[in-house]
Every structure is written in C-alpha cells, then in structure tokens.
Amino acid sequence: MKRSFLTMGMAAVVMASLITGCGAQKPDTGNNSAEISEEKTEVKSEGGEETIQADENQTDDMGKNKLAFFLPLTGDLMQYGLSLQKGAQLAMDQYNEENGTNYIVEFNDDKGDPTESVNVANKIIADETVIAGLGSFNSSCAMAAAPVFEENKLLLLSPTASHTDFPTMGDYIFSCVISQKYEGAMFAEELMERYGDDKKAAIIYQNTDFGVQATELFAKRWEELGGEIVANEAFVPGTTKDFSPIISKIKTQEPDMLYISANYSDAAQIFLQARNLELDALFVGPATCLNEEFIELVGSQIDGTIILSTNPCFMPSVLENAELDANTEAFVKSYEETFDEVPDGFAAQSFDAVNIMMQCIEKVGTDSTALRDEIAALRGFEGVSGYDMQFNESKEMIKGVYVFEMKDGNFYRIN
Amino acid sequence: MALLRLEQVTASYGNIQVLKEINLEVNEGEIVTLIGANGAGKSTTMRTIMGLKHCDSGKVWFGGEDITNCDTRIMVQKGIILVPEGRQVFPKFSVKDNLVMGAYLRPDEEIQDSMQIVYELFPRLKDRKDQLAGTLSGGEQQMLAVGRAMMGKPKLLLLDEPSLGLAPLIINEIFEMIQHIRTMGTTILLVEQNARVALKNSNRAYVLETGRIVLNDAAEVLLNSEKVQEAYFGGLN
Amino acid sequence: MLLQQIINGLTIGSTYALVSIGFTMVFGVLELTNFANSSLYMLGAYFTLMLYNATGHHFFVALLMSIILTGIAGYCLDRFALRRLRRKNAPKLAGLITTLGMSMIFDNGIMLIFGSESKSFPNQIDLGRFYIGNAIVSWTQVIIMVVAFSLMAILSIIVYGTKLGKAMRSTSQNVEAARLMGININSVIAFTFIISGILACISGTMVGMYYQTVDVNMGTMIGMKTFAAAILGGVGVLPGAVIGGLIIGIIETIAAGYISTGYRDAIAFTILIIVLLFKPTGLFGQKQINKV
Structure with missing residues (x-):
C-alpha cells in the first residue's frame, strides 16, 4: 500500500518536471521573453500616424527590410542575449524614427547551442526579406552558422564573437569585436607609452585558449618594445x-608590473x-x-590598479565620473528611458552593429555584395562600444583602447 | 511467575519464517539451555529477546512486563544482558575499558565495585587488565565478554554459544564460571551447539528444530534421552 | 620562499584538517563515506554570509547562528535520510549514494539562491601582518590555525575523555556490541553528524574570511582533498585526519610554488597514492584486530 503510494507520488513528480522542463525549452524561434519587440510588422511612429504594414512601400526594390538576429534568448547565456536584443532594438527604433523608415529587427533564439544556430541560420537565409544576419553572442555559435551565410552570400555581422578565426571564414563574415590578435599588442603599446620606465612585467594567466593567446601576444609585443617578461x-x-x-615566486623576480588575464573573481x-x-x-587587470x-x-x-579594455565601461560610477561623448551620452539616456536600466557593454556592441549596418545600407542599398565592400571599408566609426572603429584588410575590427584606474574602489577613465 | 517468558513468538528473515510460535520460560535462579542444530533459530531467539531482531507476532515478557520489540537499550536497563555469539569485544580497548563499557548505563560510583567482583570471578582478566582486548586468546575474550556483561549487573544473562571455537579445557572453565554466576543470583539462558556440555550444566532445556520447540524437559532427562543423543551428540556418549 | 609556503600550507591545511575530522568520524562510526560533508562546509560559509547581512553585520552572532544551523543540517542529513536506511538494513552503498545525492541538493540549492558568481565575504579578523624572516604572516592566518588546533584539542578531549566519546569509539569498533552495552546508537551517530556540521561550518567560514570570497565551487574543491586527507591519515582515526589535512595543505602549496600551480592537485594525490602503496591503511590506520 505504502509502496504504491510512493510510486505514484514519484511518477507525479517526474511528470511535473517533464512538463515544466518542456515549457522552459520551447520558445518559438522568433518569440522571446522580453516585452519589447513583440512586433514584427508594426512600427513605432510619432504623432499617432497610421500604422504601416511591413509589406507596403518604404522597403527597397528588392523587398528587403529586415535585419535578422540569432542569439541566446534562453539557456545559460540568456542574460547576454537579452542585452544584445535591447541594444539592437533601440538602435533600430531610433533609426526608423529619425529617418521615417520601417526597417525591422527580428530576433531568433539559438539557445546558445551551435547546432541550433545552424538551424536558425538556415531559416534566415530562406527568408527573402532579410538584408543581413547578425549574431550570435558567442564564437562557437557564430562560427557554426558562418558557413551557411557564406554559401548563400548573405552578410553575417557578429556584435560579439571574438575568435580570431571568425573573420577568415568567408568574405561575407564580419565581427564587431576587436580580434584578440590586436588587443594584447595594443595593450602592450598603451602600457609602454604610459609607464615606459617600468620595464619588468610578470604575467599570470588563466590556462584557457583565451588566456594563453591574450598574454602570449601581449608578451611578444612587450618584448618587441624593449620590455622584459620576468615571469x-x-x-x-x-x-x-x-x-x-x-x-611568492613572482615576488622574488622583483617585477615592476603584474599583468593578468583572468575572470573577475x-x-x-x-x-x-x-x-x-x-x-x-x-x-594591470583585464x-x-x-x-x-x-x-x-x-x-x-x-x-591604483589599472584596467585596460577595448570596450567602454557602463557602470553607473564610471558614467558619473567620466566625460562622455555625445553619442554615448545619448545612447545611455535613451536606453535608460526605454528599458529603465543602465546599458552594458553587450547592448552597446549590438547597438553599434545595427548602426554600422544601417549606415552602410544607406550608402549602397541592400545588395549583399555592395554591402560587404562598404562594411569592409569602414573607417573611423565613432560608436558607443568603441572609438575609431574600423576594419583592416583582413576584415578584422580595430578600435581604441580605454584605460581605467581604480581610486577609492571605483573605476575612473584616464584616457 | 517466570522471569522470562516467550509467548508464541514468531520472527522471519524476509519471507522465511525462522521462529515459528516459540513458547519458552525461564524461572528465576535457573540455568536454561536452548539446544539445536545450526540454523535452528537459536541465535535468532536470543536476538529477538534482546530487541536486535524484530518479532513479527507473539510476546516477550520479562518480570511480568511486556518488552516485545522494545529498544535494546531498555532491555539492558531492565536487566537483560546478552553475551553475543563470537564474543564481540571491543578490540582496540583494553580489558579494563571493555569492562567499563559494560557498566555504561550504571552510575559511575558502582563501577569500581563491579570490576572487583569481575576480577575475582576471572582472575586472568585482572592479570591482563591493560592489554588490548583484540590480542587476547579466544578463551580470554570469552571471559572478557562475560565479565563485561556482568558489569551491567544483569538479572538475566543471555549467553549465545559460549563454547564456540574454544578448547575443551577452556570450555569447562567457562561453564564453571557460569555455574558460579548463577550462585551469585543471576538467572541464565544459554544457547549452545555443544549439547552435551550445555545439558550437563543446566536445570532445564528446550530443543529447537527449524524454528520450533520440539522437546522441553529437565536437562538430565534430555541428556539421557536416546533421541537427543543420536541427533545432537553425534552418537558418542 | 620556503618558509612562506610552509606557513600558507599550514594555514590552508588546518582548514582541511577540520573538515577531514568530521569526515573521518562519520566513517569511523558508520563506515560511511559522507560525500555531503563538503557541502556542509560550503553551507556553513554561506549561512554565515547570509546571517551577517541579515543581522546588520554582527559577525559573531551570525557565526554562532550559522554553526547551529549547519549542525542542524548535519543532523537532518542523518535523521531523515540515513537513519531510515539503517532501519531497513540497507546495504552501505545506499547510504553512500544518498550522501552523494544530498550533496548535490545542497550545492545546487545554494547555487539557485545565490547565483554562481563569487560573493564577497567579510574578514573580521584582518588585524594586519608581521614578518618572520622573509615570510609574511597575517594575523588572519594565525587565528585560523589557533582556532583549528583548539577545536581539534577540544574534540580530542571529548572523544578520548568523556563517556560520550567512549560510546562513539565503541560504536566505531563494533556497533552491535555497543548496542548491547545499552548505548543509544542513533544518538551517537546523530552527535557525530552534528559535530561534522559544526567543524565544517567553522572551517568554511574561516576560509571565507581568509580569501574574502565564497563561491559555489568551494564544496567540491575541498571534498576530494579532505577525502584524500582522511585516507592518507588512516580513515576513522582522528589524529590521522589532522595530520593528513596538514600534509595535503603543505604539499599542495609547495608543489604550486616550486613546480606548477596546474599540477598542485595532481601532486597531492600522487603522494596519497604512494603512501597507500606502502601503507594501505594510511599513516595512522591500524590493521583490524579482530580475532574471533
């Protein structure tokens, strides 16, 4: 008697978990958990004008008016996907408002899973209203989807994929993130310029692909500039x-500088x-x-600790203390108004990604090949996720370095 | 009124019934033996009395009180103490510490006196009082186990196979002790495979066969019974 | 540098020792490998943090309450999970799996409530540092070692000098004989778990203060090390757990300093294996003396 009761109880628990589990994993591609961007066919217009359907005019001759994102809207990386989504939506809404257009951003969930990214990529290329694809958050997903875009000659611009091999996957593949290849070297140059007298550097790095690569390149450049790596x-x-x-081991080498690559904890x-x-x-921290x-x-x-970054910092304390350029200030303000929270670096990156796309579309229209050439020719773009942004001959993004110093437990930008 | 009484006691391991409606009695001042072949259920009977084994049905009475399925602790408190099969001394404790453990539930002041009594009973233990129990010989361990039980001042002492694995001379010694303990006022119920020695030293006996009491008489009678002789003495006398 | 490493090793080693003791005691009394012990360590640290914030930063009150809560957690682990298994005479493996499961429940519970990032932990005993030769010693380290050794001393007194301690030792030698002495085995076992919980809680809190952070991985990291420490010292033997903890702490710190941090755990475990090859019962373990 007792036993069958127990069995039934357990069966009930298992069923319940299956149901809730299913529920959590089944957002349709195209739906997402945030309140924003419910619409794919409506456009925000001022002054209560008529709502315009997407199929009507104001799209160009080829009938394309959509930027299709794929990103993790569920799963472990969900929080980053949501940030990207908000930044992108804000950028598009602002653009449409200023220019009276009705371009659309569509958001597809790839769950942070490379296999799913490929599925979503296939869906995107089959959609004839798509001008270009954007995504994903992480390199593995972006790299999984890249071949699909390249084969179909559709542009793929990732706001955050940082793997050095990503841009090499095709002519139509771009990333808005500075390649690690350059970050390490640029940091070395910046430090040598500021603290050139202190030449002995000790490095502590995390034993991951990222950590190894980042510090190797730093060390190489540091030594080229005349510095010494003592540990x-x-x-x-x-x-x-x-x-x-x-x-303790490093201490015996008496370094002038301790340079590390690690996560924040x-x-x-x-x-x-x-x-x-x-x-x-x-x-010197990452x-x-x-x-x-x-x-x-x-x-x-x-x-007194120095932090180097190729992305600006959106922490409230930093925003208060720094002199923001007009672009960033406007971005932060409108983001806060729309979403009732301070933006983070990822939202800034997707904001820039959308704006870069729109700037290029404005110049050359929606033809993929023309767009590709135009993006590759990007120079001196003043974005909110970096200054002096440009692509070099290998389609790699280069941008400026931000230097922060810690004072009274806060970050202050000193360049 | 009997000191200990088992009434229709049944016990099983899983689906196998090991004790089938056992009835037995031990009167105050007696030495009663339970004999039977291996697997007859002798140890199970002891363990059931002691609360180590669950009794499915029937009752165990001690001094008129129903103690069926009570916690072992309570048995010890009431004055039933078991010397288990295989001695089970605490090997890493000294002889002295083992004895002290026997008086766990007794007030500290009485420990010294009890120990004196035990040392008188078993002079060999006194000689070895600081030796680790695990290094004692089989016979000495048996003495220690009994001594430890005596430290608890039992009214009823249960002995499970006290002669197991011991040389004949030692066995005699042990049983002399058992007699002596009886004269000190402790009632004894013991379980034995070595039927002859057991019967020689008891007042009454029960014969247990596959979980049932089949014979119940004065020890002398059973000692001389041909049936018992054949079955349990291996034909020798 | 060697002196510095030794001091650091001793400090971390004494926190290992505390947790190891609880682990070895449970093993001694129950012959059970308690995988949930390391979870109690993390639970204790997080309880202290939670209560510290909840009571408006009264650290020692928080610590006291945390000790009680963790002790209760240890008790509940036995009372509601393991005792039932004992009553049903379940095989030892069932108990082991149960502790493994409870460990996952505790660990993931903490992760759900607190998130997976490190949390800052207050260091109430940051009283500065001083020098011994070239080595820097912080008062935090000194206090940790003093507390750890005091606790070990107190515990030794309990185990070797009190009646309850004797009951524990008898139970660990022969549980049925102990029962026949009238000892309340369930109480003895419960007491052992409560002590495990208390020691783990204090150790977790001290480590939290030492590194000024706690994170959800602390339990897993220390679980293997204290398991190894207990075995190294001879499982079930109290002083063995202490020495084992200290040795592992010192070896891994020295290995990290002179060889490589990446190999620190590997080296510690290699030493463990080597010791076991020569002395399978551990440094202080004794062969079972059990003549029938």
Whole structure:
C-alpha cells in the first residue's frame, strides 16, 4: 500500500518536471521573453500616424527590410542575449524614427547551442526579406552558422564573437569585436607609452585558449618594445583560490608590473593576495573586472590598479565620473528611458552593429555584395562600444583602447 | 511467575519464517539451555529477546512486563544482558575499558565495585587488565565478554554459544564460571551447539528444530534421552 | 620562499584538517563515506554570509547562528535520510549514494539562491601582518590555525575523555556490541553528524574570511582533498585526519610554488597514492584486530 503510494507520488513528480522542463525549452524561434519587440510588422511612429504594414512601400526594390538576429534568448547565456536584443532594438527604433523608415529587427533564439544556430541560420537565409544576419553572442555559435551565410552570400555581422578565426571564414563574415590578435599588442603599446620606465612585467594567466593567446601576444609585443617578461605563470581558472605560491615566486623576480588575464573573481583573488604578500608592482587587470561584483570583492584595497579594455565601461560610477561623448551620452539616456536600466557593454556592441549596418545600407542599398565592400571599408566609426572603429584588410575590427584606474574602489577613465 | 517468558513468538528473515510460535520460560535462579542444530533459530531467539531482531507476532515478557520489540537499550536497563555469539569485544580497548563499557548505563560510583567482583570471578582478566582486548586468546575474550556483561549487573544473562571455537579445557572453565554466576543470583539462558556440555550444566532445556520447540524437559532427562543423543551428540556418549 | 609556503600550507591545511575530522568520524562510526560533508562546509560559509547581512553585520552572532544551523543540517542529513536506511538494513552503498545525492541538493540549492558568481565575504579578523624572516604572516592566518588546533584539542578531549566519546569509539569498533552495552546508537551517530556540521561550518567560514570570497565551487574543491586527507591519515582515526589535512595543505602549496600551480592537485594525490602503496591503511590506520 505504502509502496504504491510512493510510486505514484514519484511518477507525479517526474511528470511535473517533464512538463515544466518542456515549457522552459520551447520558445518559438522568433518569440522571446522580453516585452519589447513583440512586433514584427508594426512600427513605432510619432504623432499617432497610421500604422504601416511591413509589406507596403518604404522597403527597397528588392523587398528587403529586415535585419535578422540569432542569439541566446534562453539557456545559460540568456542574460547576454537579452542585452544584445535591447541594444539592437533601440538602435533600430531610433533609426526608423529619425529617418521615417520601417526597417525591422527580428530576433531568433539559438539557445546558445551551435547546432541550433545552424538551424536558425538556415531559416534566415530562406527568408527573402532579410538584408543581413547578425549574431550570435558567442564564437562557437557564430562560427557554426558562418558557413551557411557564406554559401548563400548573405552578410553575417557578429556584435560579439571574438575568435580570431571568425573573420577568415568567408568574405561575407564580419565581427564587431576587436580580434584578440590586436588587443594584447595594443595593450602592450598603451602600457609602454604610459609607464615606459617600468620595464619588468610578470604575467599570470588563466590556462584557457583565451588566456594563453591574450598574454602570449601581449608578451611578444612587450618584448618587441624593449620590455622584459620576468615571469609567466599559468593557473587553472575556477579551481584555484590560493595564489600565494605563484605570487611568492613572482615576488622574488622583483617585477615592476603584474599583468593578468583572468575572470573577475580570480583576478580579485590574485590582486588581494598580491597586496597581502606586499608585491610592490603596478597591477594591470583585464576588462572582465569592470563590474560591480569585482568592486564588491576588492573594495578600495587595490587602488591604483589599472584596467585596460577595448570596450567602454557602463557602470553607473564610471558614467558619473567620466566625460562622455555625445553619442554615448545619448545612447545611455535613451536606453535608460526605454528599458529603465543602465546599458552594458553587450547592448552597446549590438547597438553599434545595427548602426554600422544601417549606415552602410544607406550608402549602397541592400545588395549583399555592395554591402560587404562598404562594411569592409569602414573607417573611423565613432560608436558607443568603441572609438575609431574600423576594419583592416583582413576584415578584422580595430578600435581604441580605454584605460581605467581604480581610486577609492571605483573605476575612473584616464584616457 | 517466570522471569522470562516467550509467548508464541514468531520472527522471519524476509519471507522465511525462522521462529515459528516459540513458547519458552525461564524461572528465576535457573540455568536454561536452548539446544539445536545450526540454523535452528537459536541465535535468532536470543536476538529477538534482546530487541536486535524484530518479532513479527507473539510476546516477550520479562518480570511480568511486556518488552516485545522494545529498544535494546531498555532491555539492558531492565536487566537483560546478552553475551553475543563470537564474543564481540571491543578490540582496540583494553580489558579494563571493555569492562567499563559494560557498566555504561550504571552510575559511575558502582563501577569500581563491579570490576572487583569481575576480577575475582576471572582472575586472568585482572592479570591482563591493560592489554588490548583484540590480542587476547579466544578463551580470554570469552571471559572478557562475560565479565563485561556482568558489569551491567544483569538479572538475566543471555549467553549465545559460549563454547564456540574454544578448547575443551577452556570450555569447562567457562561453564564453571557460569555455574558460579548463577550462585551469585543471576538467572541464565544459554544457547549452545555443544549439547552435551550445555545439558550437563543446566536445570532445564528446550530443543529447537527449524524454528520450533520440539522437546522441553529437565536437562538430565534430555541428556539421557536416546533421541537427543543420536541427533545432537553425534552418537558418542 | 620556503618558509612562506610552509606557513600558507599550514594555514590552508588546518582548514582541511577540520573538515577531514568530521569526515573521518562519520566513517569511523558508520563506515560511511559522507560525500555531503563538503557541502556542509560550503553551507556553513554561506549561512554565515547570509546571517551577517541579515543581522546588520554582527559577525559573531551570525557565526554562532550559522554553526547551529549547519549542525542542524548535519543532523537532518542523518535523521531523515540515513537513519531510515539503517532501519531497513540497507546495504552501505545506499547510504553512500544518498550522501552523494544530498550533496548535490545542497550545492545546487545554494547555487539557485545565490547565483554562481563569487560573493564577497567579510574578514573580521584582518588585524594586519608581521614578518618572520622573509615570510609574511597575517594575523588572519594565525587565528585560523589557533582556532583549528583548539577545536581539534577540544574534540580530542571529548572523544578520548568523556563517556560520550567512549560510546562513539565503541560504536566505531563494533556497533552491535555497543548496542548491547545499552548505548543509544542513533544518538551517537546523530552527535557525530552534528559535530561534522559544526567543524565544517567553522572551517568554511574561516576560509571565507581568509580569501574574502565564497563561491559555489568551494564544496567540491575541498571534498576530494579532505577525502584524500582522511585516507592518507588512516580513515576513522582522528589524529590521522589532522595530520593528513596538514600534509595535503603543505604539499599542495609547495608543489604550486616550486613546480606548477596546474599540477598542485595532481601532486597531492600522487603522494596519497604512494603512501597507500606502502601503507594501505594510511599513516595512522591500524590493521583490524579482530580475532574471533
């Protein structure tokens, strides 16, 4: 008796979890969880004019008026997908408002899964109203979908895929993120310019593809510029909490500078412990530290630390203290008004991606080949996710470096 | 009134009934033996009395009180103590510490006196009082197990196979002790495979066969019974 | 640098030792590998953090409440999961799997409530540092070691000097004989789990203070290490757990300093294997003396 009761109870639990599980995993491609962008066919217009259907005029001769995004709207990377979505939607709405057009952004969920990205990519290329594809958030998804776009000669612009091989996957493949190839070297140049007298650098990096590549390129450029690498230590991210052995070892080399590549929680540990062990050097940290949690972890204990980034920082404290250029200020203001929250770097990147696309479309129309050439010729674009943005001969994005310094537990931009 | 009474006690392991409506009695001051072949259910009977094994039906009475399926702790409190099969001393404790454990539920002040009594009963234990119990010989461990049980001042002492694995001389020693304990006022119920020695040293006996009591008489009678001799003495006398 | 590494190793080693003790005690008394022990460690740290924020930053009140809560968690683990299995005479494996499952429940529960990022943890004992030769020693480290060793001393007194301690030791040697002495086995076991919880909680809190962060992986990381430490020292033997914890802490710190951080865990476990090859029962383990 008791046993069958128990079995029934368990069956009920299993059923319930299956149902809720199914529910959570089945958003249609094209639907998304945010309230924004419910519409695919309506357009925001001022002054209560007639609502215009998408099929009517104001699309160009080829009938194309859509930028199709694919990004993770569900799953682990959901929060990033949502940021990208908001930035893109804002950009498109603003563009349409200013120019009286009714271009559409469509958002498709790839769940952060490369297999799904391919499915979605296929759907996008079959849609004749699409001018170009944008996505995904992470390199693996973007790279999975790239061949589909390349084969069909449809433009793919990723706002955030950072893998160095991505732009090489085809003529129609672009990324808005500065390739790692250049980031490390640019940081080295920036540091050498500012702190040229202190030539001995010690490196601590996380033992991932990203960490290895980033610091290798930094080290190479640093030495080319006349600097010296006195230590180069790796660690396994996420499993190491005790960095004192590495730091003690580095201390014996008497470096002038400690340069690290790590996620923000490991970075916080390294810096705090280095301070406790009285390592007397300039601390230089990665862009992953530019968030509230990092500040919470370190407080004002590591003031004087330098953070280098190729993306601006949208933390409220930074926004208050920095002098923002007009573009960024407008972006932040309208984002706050629309979404009732401060934007983050990812929203800024997709904002720029959409604007870059629209700028090129304005100049040459919607023909893919013409667009491709126009984008490749991008120079000096002043975006909200970077300044002086351009593509080089290999279709790789280059942009300027931001330098932040920590003072009283806050980040201050010093360049 | 009997000190201990089992009334229609039934116990099983899974689906197999091991004890089938056992009825037995032990009166105060007696030594009663339960004999039977391997697997007859002797140890199970002891464990059921002691609360180590669940009793499916029937009752166990001690001093007029119903103690069926009570926690072992309560049995010990009431004065029933079991010396388990295989001695089961605490190997990493010294002889002395083992004895102290026997008096776990007794007040600390009485421990010293009880220990004196046990040392008198088993002088060999006194000689080895600081030795680790795991290093004692089989016979010494048996003495220790009994001594430890005595530390609890039992009214009823249950002994499960006290002669198992011991040399004949030692067995005699053990049973002399058992007699002595009886004269000290403790009632004894013991279970034995070595039927002859057991019967020689008891007042009454029960014969257990596949979970049932088949014979029940004065020990002498059973000792001389041909049936019992054939079945349990291996034909020798 | 060697002295510095040793001091750091001793500090982290003493936190390992505390958790190892709880683990080895449960094993001794129940012959059960309690995988949930490391979860209690993380639970304790997070409880302290939660209560610290909830009580308006009264650290020691928070710690006290956290100790009680974690002790209760340890008790519940036994009372509601393991005791039933004992009553039904379930095979030992069932108990082991249960602790594994409970460990996942605790770990994921914390992750759901707190999120998977590191959280900042207050360091109430940040009283500065001083030098011994070339090595920097922080008062935090000193206090951690003092607390750890005091707890170990207190525990030794309980286990070797009190009646309850004797009951625990008898239970770990022969549970049926212990029962026949009138010992309340369930109480003894419950007590062991509560102690495990308390020690794990204090250790987790101290490690939180030491690194000034807590994260949801802390449990997993320490689980393997304390398991290894207990085995290294001889599982079920109290001083063994202490020595095992200290040795692992020192070896992995020195390995990280002189060889490579990447290999620190590998080296610690290699040492464990080597010791076991020569002495399978661990450094202090004894062969079972059980003549029938």
